[in-house]
Amino acid sequence: MSKSSSPSSGHRPGTGSTVDFETRFDVRSNSLRRTVISVLHEAQVLTRGELTEAVAETVDETTEGSDRQTRRRVRFSLAHNHLPRMEEAGIVEFDRKTVAATPRLDELASPRIDEFQLTQHA
Template sequence: MEFETAFDLLSNEYRRAVVALLDEEGSVPRDKLTARLLARGVGVSAEDDRTNRRQLRIALHHNHLPRLADAGVVTDDGEAITPTEELADLAAWLDESSHVAPTATTDLDDQLLAFYA
């Protein structure tokens, strides 16, 4: 996977969380994905749980899952989100970025830039 593609896909918290979840668990039923991510603290804000769930579900459906599918990282058959072989490459990038020494910011974008510069 090219650096620019990996960087773009990993630049968002939701997509990083989906990659990590699928790397650990494999295929996840579409109707369970939002709950599993919320259980990990992804998409949680001061809003009530119902609002968090709705906002995350909409963002995943309309933005993040299509981007991951277009990049060939996941397949989405409407029932389940399934990782492809490409997801392992992306998960490796994500894992490598976690080994970058902290800088003045904890933003993953800056850490990835520093690591792969």
């Protein structure tokens, strides 16, 4: 998303309304991204700080280090890896302050797996 647009603009160039198999697999293959999907599916829009806190809470349960170190690692990882990757896939929109879910994120949050897609790629 450009710096002049906002997460609520709804413009996602080059993205369709459904998530293809490869994108679904790539986005869901990482535990931090799965946590972002879960958290944003519930909240729809959060500040980047709120998202960082929510994700860091799940990371704290599985890693060693102080809360401050964990939040710092999560904030960096979200900003430089996961959010840009998810935005490119049309899953989220974000700017300097806010992260918002898109309809494609809601599709990924669904526990249903399309058997037809699985058989096509088997």
